[in-house]
Amino acid sequence: MYLSQFLLLAAVLFCIGIYGVLARRNAVLVLMSIELMLNAVNINLVAFGAFRHNVIGQVFALFIIAIAAAEVGVGLAIVLLIYRNRTSIDLDEVDLMKG
């Protein structure tokens, strides 16, 4: 078992996530991409944990899963409100904070 394979998988997943966050215009897809990035990190943590023969990595992964759930809950609520206000979830149109 090679650690680098897991790390490579995680890096690929993370990059896909970044791409989704930066390129997608649909807010729901951006949230999904963030989930990808978080899970890439989870893979990293679990892999390191297994590699070092302890459970700390899995504990961190569990924390991240919990936080990710909360984050998705808050994020989807925001997206829902934006949609109610604007009948659109296109992120390019949501630029109220433009300086």
Next chain:
Amino acid sequence: MLDNVWLIPLLPAVSFAIILLAGKRLPFKGAESGIVAVGASFVLSVVVAAKWIGEDAPREAIEHSSTWLQSGRVGFGAGTHVDGLTVMMLLVVSFISLMVHVYSTGYMHGDRRYTYFFAALSLFTASMLLLVVSDNSLQFLVGWELVGVCSFMLIGHWWEEKENSDAAVKAFLTTRTGDIGLMIGIITLFFAAKGSFNIAHLNQLALDGDISHRLLLVGGCCLFLGVVGKSAQFPLHTWLPDAMAGPTPVSALIHAATMVVAGVYLVARFYPVFFSAFSIDAGGVNLVSIIGAITIVIAALLAFVQDDVKKVLAYSTVSQLGYMVMALGVGAWSAGIFHLFTHAFFKALLFLCAGSVIHGVHSNNMSEMGGLRKLMPWTFRTFIIGSLALSGVPFLAGFFSKDEILLGAHRNGFPIMLAVGLLGAFMTAAYMTRACYLVFWGEYRGQGHPHESPPSMVVPLQILAGLSVVAGLANTWIVGDRLRFAHWATVPGTEELIQRFGLEHAFSLSDASISVAVALAGIGLSGLYYFRDALKPLRGLTRRSTTARAGYTLLVNKYYLDHLYTDIIVGSIKGPIAQAAYWFDQRVLDGVVNGVGAGARAAGNFTYDVIDQKVVDGFANGAGAGAEESGSILRHIQTGRVQQYAAALFAAAALFAVGLVLITQ
């Protein structure tokens, strides 16, 4: 009782407080408080006197003092000192004050400031008693100044008339002039006594010759200046006749007991200092006696040209004070204070009589009196007794005391003073005859209907008249050895000094007969002129002779002393000093003020133009402009697009990651 003498001044002081706080609510408007307090003081004084006289000679002075403030080695204390001189003064002051209090209930009846008057009278008495019992010169000074303030209050009692308030101010300022001397003198003698204010201690040092003569001379001269001011000696006597503006009972009090005798008392109290300072034992002349002698003559001359009956008496007082000071100056200590003692009775009597007359005719001027002997019989009788006592007619009070002074001057080798004293006796007799004639004989020249005064006024007159007759006997063999004035009115420790010149002097027939002859001549000549209309050549003399007219004018203008003081001294000081002050004010002070103002303005302008406008505003504006500039640049980054922010975030993270890798390798 000798240990609790402090009660004597305290009682009138308490009365003062009571009258001030509750006087108007008392049934007799405060008069009863004053009379009771002063009466009690008198009774206590008599008890003290009895104790003192009852002791066997040699008596010891009794001192009690408590320290009020300790500053280093110097204690500022308050205390009492009792000896024969104190006892004598306590008796005189409290008694005369009591008489004046009783008399005032009649004289001041219905006055608008009746209560206030009695309050001031009580304080006046308290201050004088405080002065008399003080054992240190500071307390003495406090009493002295309080007496001055009270006299100011009472002389200006009817202050609505400008003349009266002017007189009060004049009395106060003139005596203050002397008080400066007193204060310096007390300070000088404080150092002379090696840091002690105690009078007995100072006297002892002066007696023992432990103080250098020069220091004593300076201190003595300064103290004597205070005496000249307070006791109305030449040349500061001018306030006393003006002080007649006050109510007559006040005049009586000032002249007989409380104010002017304070100066004489001071000389008597500090006698060893004066004795050594002015070398009184040398005979001839000295400052104290010469001032006294000048005062006798000039005041007696002035008494001849006065129309105001009170002013005649005022000048008479000045003259008699001259006798007292001269007596002390010639070394006749006992005679001097004995004259103070007898003079208090007959001068209080004369003033209260004058008050009674004024009360009856409502005028001070003798030109509006005349023929009152039938209308005011008791006033007439008592006034005549007072006049005879003052003139030195045998066996009345003034005869004994004045005779002792003349005898003292004779025995101690002061021939000039003897001559002046005899001249004074002659003039005293003559001007009193004139005053008696103008008031009581001839036709009544005023308006209204004179009437005898109420009993509250007449009874004090009768009492004082009685004492004026017998007071002189207090220093003769009649009263016995123990009661004899010269035997108990002494200052322990200085007996040697005050009795150096035969205090025990027997009655000298030759000297007495000369002074009696002189007095009778005065009465006779004056009587011939007024009563018999004789001495025709003298009539109209001032119209015919230029010399006589010049003399008369000089007297009417009081030797131009008032002009000298107000016009020349005050005026010359006022003019140049005022101008100099004005110049100084305009040039220097205004220059400083304006300079400060201009400087402040220039500094203000500089601050405004340079610091405020350029620096501070520059910072503020610069900060604003910088913020705006940077904001307008940075606003382009702020697109509001979340994904751009995220891109920047990731780019930065990637850069940091690359940097981390590069560094760790």
